[in-house]
Amino acid sequence: MEKTIAQYQDVIAKCKNLFAQKNQDYGSAWRVLRLPSITDQIFIKAKRIRTLQETQAKVNEGIADELVGIVNYGIMALIQIRLKDHTDWQIPYDTLMGLYEEETAQNLHLLTHKNHDYAEAWRDMRVSSMTDIILMKLLRTKQIEDNAGQTVVSEGVDANYRDIINYAVFCLIQLGEISPETQK
Numbered sequence: 001m002e003k004t005i006a007q008y009q010d011v012i013a014k015c016k017n018l019f020a021q022k023n024q025d026y027g028s029a030w031r032v033l034r035l036p037s038i039t040d041q042i043f044i045k046a047k048r049i050r051t052l053q054e055t056q057a058k059v060n061e062g063i064a065d066e067l068v069g070i071v072n073y074g075i076m077a078l079i080q081i082r083l084k085d086h087t088d089w090q091i092p093y094d095t096l097m098g099l100y101e102e103e104t105a106q107n108l109h110l111l112t113h114k115n116h117d118y119a120e121a122w123r124d125m126r127v128s129s130m131t132d133i134i135l136m137k138l139l140r141t142k143q144i145e146d147n148a149g150q151t152v153v154s155e156g157v158d159a160n161y162r163d164i165i166n167y168a169v170f171c172l173i174q175l176g177e178i179s180p181e182t183q184k
Helices: 002-026 035-054 063-082 093-117 127-146 157-177
Strands: none
Touching (some): 002 063, 002 093, 035 127, 093 157
């Protein structure tokens, strides 16, 4: 479990670095996005990963880049949920980075509990299977959003975003541990 925590923290540090750099370029313009729009952005990235797994790429961006995007858009979604009553679209850099760290810390907490209960089963899964799970969770999220956030027995969209982030992190960990030829 300690290895997983260290790997999680390493992946998140890389994702956060890119998030911070993009914030320097664009600020928090993404705050204008409603949750369904963020869900669709994540969906686009997950569909592209699946396409890359099944065909040859025509654009020189790989699976890992898309997974980093999924992590960061997932964090954006969680921040949007948290700030749903705040109308200011601009977030000061230090505040934003603090929110990013809080959300990733909550995700790490969830990951350690689920990872314990599932005995690190993800380590024996294929990246393609985890991609499918991410897509399934996105379709669930879209359905919940279409139902105005109402569920009968299921968790809400925030739980799905957290699982999506963690599966993307698991994929990034695995991609770092296997050769490029076997990433499909």
